[in-house]
Amino acid sequence: MNAEKTKIEIPVMADLSAKGIKPEYLFWVGCAGAFDDRYKKVAKAFAKILSHLEISYAVLGVEESCTGDPARRAGNEMLFQMQALSNIEVLKKYDVKKILTICPHCYNIFKNEYPDLGGCYEVIHYTQFFNKLINEGKLEINSDKFKDKKITFHDPCYLGRMNNEYKAPRKVLNEISSKKVEMKRNKSFALCCGAGGAQMFKEAEKGDKEIFIERIEEALETKADIIATACPFCMTMLTDGLKYKNKEEEIFNYDIIELVAEALGL
Amino acid sequence: MLKQIIFIITLLVTIGVFAYSVSKIIALLKLTKKAYPIKDIWKRIIMTVKVAFFQSKIFRRPVIGFMHALVFWGFLVICIGSVEIVFDGVLGTERIFAKSGLLYDIITASGDIFGLLVLISVVVFLIRRVFMHVKRFHGIEMKKKFHTDANISLSIILLLMISLLSMNSSYIAYTPSYDITGTYPVSIFIAPYFHNMDFSVIYTINQISWWMHILLVFFFANYLPYSKHFHVFMSIPNVFVSRLESLGKLPIMENVTKEVKLMLNPQTAYSSPAETDAAPSRFGVKDVEDGTWKNFADSLSCTQCGRCTSVCPANITGKKLSPRKILIDFRARMKEKGKHLLKDKNYNDNKFLLRDFISEEEIWACTTCNACAKECPVNINHPTLIVDLRRYLVMEEAKAPSGLNAIFANIENNGAPWQFSPQDRLLWANELYIKNSLKFKV
Numbered sequence: 244m245n246a247e248k249t250k251i252e253i254p255v256m257a258d259l260s261a262k263g264i265k266p267e268y269l270f271w272v273g274c275a276g277a278f279d280d281r282y283k284k285v286a287k288a289f290a291k292i293l294s295h296l297e298i299s300y301a302v303l304g305v306e307e308s309c310t311g312d313p314a315r316r317a318g319n320e321m322l323f324q325m326q327a328l329s330n331i332e333v334l335k336k337y338d339v340k341k342i343l344t345i346c347p348h349c350y351n352i353f354k355n356e357y358p359d360l361g362g363c364y365e366v367i368h369y370t371q372f373f374n375k376l377i378n379e380g381k382l383e384i385n386s387d388k389f390k391d392k393k394i395t396f397h398d399p400c401y402l403g404r405m406n407n408e409y410k411a412p413r414k415v416l417n418e419i420s421s422k423k424v425e426m427k428r429n430k431s432f433a434l435c436c437g438a439g440g441a442q443m444f445k446e447a448e449k450g451d452k453e454i455f456i457e458r459i460e461e462a463l464e465t466k467a468d469i470i471a472t473a474c475p476f477c478m479t480m481l482t483d484g485l486k487y488k489n490k491e492e493e494i495f496n497y498d499i500i501e502l503v504a505e506a507l508g509l
Numbered sequence: 510m511l512k513q514i515i516f517i518i519t520l521l522v523t524i525g526v527f528a529y530s531v532s533k534i535i536a537l538l539k540l541t542k543k544a545y546p547i548k549d550i551w552k553r554i555i556m557t558v559k560v561a562f563f564q565s566k567i568f569r570r571p572v573i574g575f576m577h578a579l580v581f582w583g584f585l586v587i588c589i590g591s592v593e594i595v596f597d598g599v600l601g602t603e604r605i606f607a608k609s610g611l612l613y614d615i616i617t618a619s620g621d622i623f624g625l626l627v628l629i630s631v632v633v634f635l636i637r638r639v640f641m642h643v644k645r646f647h648g649i650e651m652k653k654k655f656h657t658d659a660n661i662s663l664s665i666i667l668l669l670m671i672s673l674l675s676m677n678s679s680y681i682a683y684t685p686s687y688d689i690t691g692t693y694p695v696s697i698f699i700a701p702y703f704h705n706m707d708f709s710v711i712y713t714i715n716q717i718s719w720w721m722h723i724l725l726v727f728f729f730a731n732y733l734p735y736s737k738h739f740h741v742f743m744s745i746p747n748v749f750v751s752r753l754e755s756l757g758k759l760p761i762m763e764n765v766t767k768e769v770k771l772m773l774n775p776q777t778a779y780s781s782p783a784e785t786d787a788a789p790s791r792f793g794v795k796d797v798e799d800g801t802w803k804n805f806a807d808s809l810s811c812t813q814c815g816r817c818t819s820v821c822p823a824n825i826t827g828k829k830l831s832p833r834k835i836l837i838d839f840r841a842r843m844k845e846k847g848k849h850l851l852k853d854k855n856y857n858d859n860k861f862l863l864r865d866f867i868s869e870e871e872i873w874a875c876t877t878c879n880a881c882a883k884e885c886p887v888n889i890n891h892p893t894l895i896v897d898l899r900r901y902l903v904m905e906e907a908k909a910p911s912g913l914n915a916i917f918a919n920i921e922n923n924g925a926p927w928q929f930s931p932q933d934r935l936l937w938a939n940e941l942y943i944k945n946s947l948k949f950k951v
Contacts, residue, residue: 253938274925276937283937291943304935308924316877317913318793318899320762322920324769355758360766400878405757431883432569435822440877440892444926445912448874451827458822509943 251294254301256337267299268367269339271353273346274309275475281482282475288504289345289369295509296382300343306333312348315356317441324360327352331362341365343372345500347401347474348439354406368402370473370499374411377418384418386506393422394502395467397458397481398433399474407431412473412499419502424465434458438476459484463494470496516598516723523727530734537805537847544801545760547750557749566886570816573637576630577886580666583623584741587673590620594723607690617691621677625695628670635663645815648824650834655737655813662738665729669722676718679703683711740812744887747810750803751888756879759896764790765904793901796861797843798850800894807889808840817881817891823874830874832881832891838866839894863898872898873910 259266270293276286293300311326334342342364344350354366367375376382394416402408409430416423428434437447437454447453459481462470470485472478478498485491497505547553559565564581567574593606607613637643638659646656677696681689682703703711733739752758794800817832818824824831842862849856863869872895881891902908909917916926924931 248942248944251938251941251943253935253941255935272934272937274927277934278925278927278929278937286937287941290938290941294943302935302938305932307934308931309920309926311920313916313926314920315759316896316899317909317916318896318901318903319909319913319917320765320792320900321769321904322917324762324765325773326920326924328769328773351755351757355755356761359761400876400880401757404879404883405755407755432820432880434820434825435876435878435880437822437826437876440875440896441913441916442876444916445873445910448823448828448830448870450823450829450874454822454826454876457826 251290253290253304255304256301257304257306259301260337265338266301268301268341268343269334269337270300270302271310271342271344271346271349272302272307273344273349273475276345277307279475279479281478282498285345285475285478285498285500288498288509289500291509292500292504292507295507296376303333303337308333310349310352312352313441313444315352316439317444327357327360327362331357331360334362334364339364341367343367343369345369345475345498347399347406348476351401351405368406368408368411368473370402370411370415371408373415373499373503377415382503384503384506386419386508388506388508389420389469389502391422392420392468393424393466394420394469394471395424395426395462395465396429396471396473396499397426397436397462397477398430399472399477400433400435400439402473403433404431412471415499415503416471419506420469424467426461426465428461434461436474436477436480438480443476443479453487455480455484456487459488463488463490468494469502470494471499471502472496473499510601513599513601519724519727520595520599523730526731527734530731534734534809536851537843538802540798540847540850541800541802541805542798544803545752549753552753553749556751556753557745560886560888561745561748564886566884566888569884576633579623579626580630583627586616586619586623587627587669589616590673591723591726594719594726598723604690613690614692617677618694620673621693621695624670624673624677628667628674631663631667631670635660635667638663645819648815648818648831648833649829650831650837651813651815655837658736658738659813661732662729662736665725665732669725669729672718672722672725674699676715676722679711679715679718682706683708683715737811737813740810740887743806743810744812747806748888750806752803752890756882756890756892759893762792762900765792791901792904793899794894794897795863795901795905797839797846799901800839800862800897803890804839804894804897805843807891807894808836808843810887811836811840811889812887813837814886816884816886817889820880820884822876822878822880828871828874829868830871832895834871835867835891835894836889838862842866863901867898869902869908872902 254266256269272286275282308330309326310330311323314326315323342353344353344366347368350366350368353364373382396412396416398409434457435454436458462481470481472481478496482496485494485496564574564578567577593604596605597603606616638646638656674696677693678699681693681696681700733741791799811833813833815833821830821832839862846856846858875892875895877892877896879892882889919926919928923929
C-alpha cells in the first residue's frame with residue numbers, strides 16, 4: 244500500500260456560508276473533541292471518516308461553544324440557558340437542520356433539551372450515523388484488523404439509559420470484531436463511569452471507592468483486549484481506571500470512532 | 510339485620526376516615542409547584558398498562574419480581590371478591606355475584622388460586638425481610654420504624670390471604686356440593702380438613718373468616734395512607750402521570766428563560782430590572798413547598814424497595830447519596846411541615862429539606878446517570894429533584910464545589926469547561942492527513 248497522504252481541510256460553516264454552500268450536517272465537535280488531548284484524536288479520526296465517506300459536513304470552529312450540559316447538571320440553569328440561547332442563534336444563522344455529535348452529552352442536550360428553548364434539530368449520535376451507513380451499504384468495514392481482539396463496550400448513560408440507544412454501537416462493533424463480550428452490567432443496567440452530571444470536573448465525595456474503579460474492574464473481568472467507549476468522559480474515566488490497575492500496556496480503551504477509522508486504514 | 514347494620518356502620522367509618530386522609534394529602538399536594546400538564550392520554554394508558562399492569566420494570570429482577578407480580582395481580586383479582594363482600598354486607602345477601610355464572614367461576618377460581626400464590630409470596634417476602642440480610646433493605650435511611658411498617662403490611666396481607674382461604678374452604682365444607690357457587694381449585698383441597706367438625710362450628714369459622722377478611726381490608730385501607738405501603742394506592746396513578754419524555758431531559762426553568770432573554774437582548778441588557786409585583790419565586794428546591802406535585806406524588810408512591818439505591822453508582826461505591834433517601838426525606842419533611850403550612854403559608858421552623866434532611870454532600874455525589882429512575886418500578890424520577898436541589902444551591906446561594914465554580918467561570922468566559930481560548934477551538938484540525946491509498950467511495 245502507498246503511504247501517500249492527503250491533507251484534510253476541515254470545512255468550516257462560516258467559510259462555506261460565504262461561498263453559498265450549505266452542508267448537510269453540522270459536525271458538533273464538543274469541548275472534549277476540541278480541547279481534551281486524548282479526545283482530539285477521536286475528533287480527528289471522525290473527521291477522517293467523514294472525509295473518507297465524502298459526507299457533506301462542516302464544523303462551527305471558533306463559533307462553537309459549550310452546549311451547557313455540565314453547567315445544567317450542576318444546577319446552573321442560568322448559564323445553561325445563556326449558552327443554549329446563543330448557540331441556537333448561531334445554528335439559526337447557518338440554518339442547521341442536522342447535527343452529528345460524537346459526545347453523548349451534546350447529543351442528549353440537543354435532542355431533548357434545546358427544543359424547550361426553540362432549537363429543534365435532527366440530532367444524530369455518530370454510532371447511529373455509522374449504523375445507518377452500514378445498513379445502507381455505504382460504510383463497509385472489511386478488515387480483520389481487530390478480528391482476534393475481544394472487545395467489550397461500555398454504554399454511556401447519556402446514550403443508553405437516557406436515549407435508549409443500545410443497538411447502534413453494538414452493531415458497529417459487530418462489523419469490527421466477532422469476539423464481543425458484555426460486561427455483567429450492560430445496556431440499561433450499565434454502571435455509570437462516574438463522570439456524568441458534571442462529576443468529571445470535581446472531586447468525588449467521600450466513599451469507599453471511586454466509581455471508575457468499580458467499572459474498570461467489571462470491564463477487566465470480561466478479559467477483553469479492548470474496552471470500547473463512545474463518550475469523551477467515559478474515556479477519561481476508564482483510561483484512568485486502566486492506569487490505576489496498571490493495565491494500560493495490555494488493555495486498551497478506544498472510542499468506537501478510532502476502531503472504525505483504524506479498521507478502514509485511515 | 511344486625512349484621513347489616515354493624516357492617517354499614519363499619520363501612521361508613523372506613524370511608525369517612527379514608528376520605529379524611531385523602532383530603533389531607535390533596536391539600537398538601539396543593540402546596541406544591543406545578544410540574545407539567547398531563548397530555549397524551551393514550552400514550553399514558555399504554556405506559557400504565559406496560560409498567561403497572563404488566564410490571565415491566567419489576568421484572569428487571571426476574572425472580573423476586575415475578576413474586577411481586579403475583580401479589581399485584583392477585584391483589585387486582587381479590588379486589589373483585591372484596592367488592593362482592595361489601596355488597597353482601599350492605600344488602601345482607603350471600604355471594605351476590607354468583608348469578609354471573611361462568612364469570613363467577615373465573616373470578617372465584619382466580620381469587621382462590623391467587624390467594625395461595627400471594628400467601629406463598631408474602632411468606633417468602635417476610636422471610637427475606639426478617640431472616641435474610643438483603644442489602645437493599647438496609648441503608649442509613651432505613652430506620653427501624655420502616656422495617657416495622659414493612660412487616661406490618663406484609664403480615665396484614667398474609668392474614669388477608671389466610672382469612673380468604675379459610676372463608677372459601679369452610680364455605681365448601683358446610684355447603685352441600687350441589688349448592689356451591691363458584692370454583693375453588695385451592696380451597697377444595699383444604700375443605701376436607703373440616704370433615705369431623707360440627708356444621709355450626711364450620712359455619713362460625715366461615716363467618717369469622719368473612720368478618721376478619723373484610724375488617725382487615727378496611728383497616729389496611731386506612732393504615733396505608735400513613736405507611737410506606739401507600740404505594741398500593743399511589744403506584745398506578747403515579748405511573749400514569751409520570752413523564753413521557755426521555756430520562757435525559759431536565760425540566761426547563763421558565764422563570765430563568767425570561768431573565769436570560771432580557772440579558773441577551775441588547776436593548777434591555779443594561780436597563781434596571783423590571784419591577785414586578787409578585788415576590789420572585791425561589792430558584793430550585795430548598796424545601797418541600799418548592800418541589801412539584803410530582804415530587805410529592807413520587808414520595809408517596811415510594812415503597813422503599815431500594816432498587817434505586819442498589820443500582821446507584823455513588824451508593825455502590827460508599828458515598829452518602831441514596832436516591833431512596835431523597836424520596837423518604839421529602840415525604841417526611843412534608844409530613845412535618847405541611848400541616849403547619851396549611852394553616853400559615855409563611856410558616857417557618859428554621860428547618861429545610863436541604864441540609865436538615867438532605868445534605869449537600871448527598872446531592873453533589875449524583876452522576877445523573879439515571880440508573881435509579883430507570884430502575885424504579887413506579888416511575889419515580891429522583892435525578893430531577895436532585896438537580897432542583899442543586900439549582901437552589903447554585904443559583905440562590907452560589908454554593909457549589911470549587912471544581913464546579915471553576916467550570917462555570919470557564920464556560921461563561923471562554924465557552925468550554927476548561928480554560929482554553931475559544932479562538933483555539935479548531936486547533937485539533939491542524940495537520941490532519943488521510944491516507945489516500947484507499948479507494949474513496951461516493
